[in-house]
Amino acid sequence: MPKSYALIDCNNFYASCERAFRPDLVGRPVVVLSNNDGCVIARSNEAKDMGVPMGAPYYKCRSMLERRGVAVFSSNYALYGDMSARVMKILTRFCPEVEIYSIDEAFCDLTGIQGGAEAFGRKLRATVHAWTGIPVSVGVGPTKTLAKLANRFAKKQERCRGVFDFGASPAPDLVLQWTEIGDVWGIGPRHAKRLRKMGVTNALKFRELKRNWVKKKMTVAGLQTLLELRGWPCLDFAMGPVGKKTIVSSRSFGHPVTSLEDMLEATAKYMTRAVEKLRKQRSVASIIHVSLETNRFKLGEPQYSDTLSIPLAISTSHTPTFIRAAQAGMERLFKEGYTYKKCGVMLSGLEPEHGRWLNLLALPPAHRPSDKPLMQAVDNCNTKWGRDTVAFAASGIRQGWKMKREMRSPRYTTVWDEILQVG
DNA sequence: TCTGGGGTCCTAGGACCC
């Protein structure tokens, strides 16, 4: 039986989340900023129509946004994560086979669905909107890449009213022709530029290219895109949570950092967060990477950035072990005389917590029997009473480097004190 | 003053081994 996939994508997700709790903002332009209120990362349709570009530095468009009455928010990931979970839960109710692809997107396997894909899509869209306030678009196609394409078409073409089934279209090639080459899933700016130069300006023209040429110039990833556009499924459908292979925690500082002390505090803090994520997916890690960088936009200042990898003697998820190693690494990386903008840590060599290889030669101080309950107790406290209820002293108290989020909306759905008040 | 953060996969080329 031919496959049928739906891609459900939340429209302007972060902006829609802000709006879900602020009905006064319906019809008004809304933008959401990145960490540190750095740049624009989400825009409502009204803001897009005003020409606010994605990724625009906030300081450059701030006065324009104010002048035109745009509602501006710092990012509120607690809210977005929770809203995402609600949307995904609804999808799972309607369709047992769901692959959560990102915070605002999921694929559903509709193969063999009764009553037609479009009707299914309409029902899903109406339900998600009614239950969460989030508008979604639904695209359906015989491969994931075509479902993506259909989704874009549904979103951009008014007459689709949010749902488009590629398979039921009388003229699917026109949709391919309509899709600009850079908007094809899997074709990034580099390849798009080169293809355009050759006259391959849309998805239909790309589909006509020779397999061998595409494989040679764009590797197997490009070949998969080609075949998927031809209707051959190449990309797997992955249900259930997939454990990450690397875990990153890195952030720009709220203020420039010049001292080693601040750098070590931030390193401890980010490492704490990374290892929390590690335990959450029930994994252990064996390699640490630390990195730092100066502000690459300040052309006049001396620039320096570097990363360092540190193998641990044993795989673990014990936070103090990671903090010690990461700070030692950061001390080696740090050079006086530079003004730093950002640092980060990454964990790799991840394995499941149970059934991992043990290094028989290494002394395992990180695995005294008491360590695991300790970490568990820390996690429990922080889950119950909020992040950083229990923290590590190495992260410091002052935290002068902490990021700025001056326009964050209340965490309506995850913190009792910030719940929406009526009346 | 002010420019995000977190991921995956592929390939080429070097190191190393026999």
Added chain:
DNA sequence: TCTGGGGTCCTAGGACCC
């Protein structure tokens, strides 16, 4: 004048995604 060849593993860097 004039290099051996072939395999595996690892890493850095590139390209892509949201």
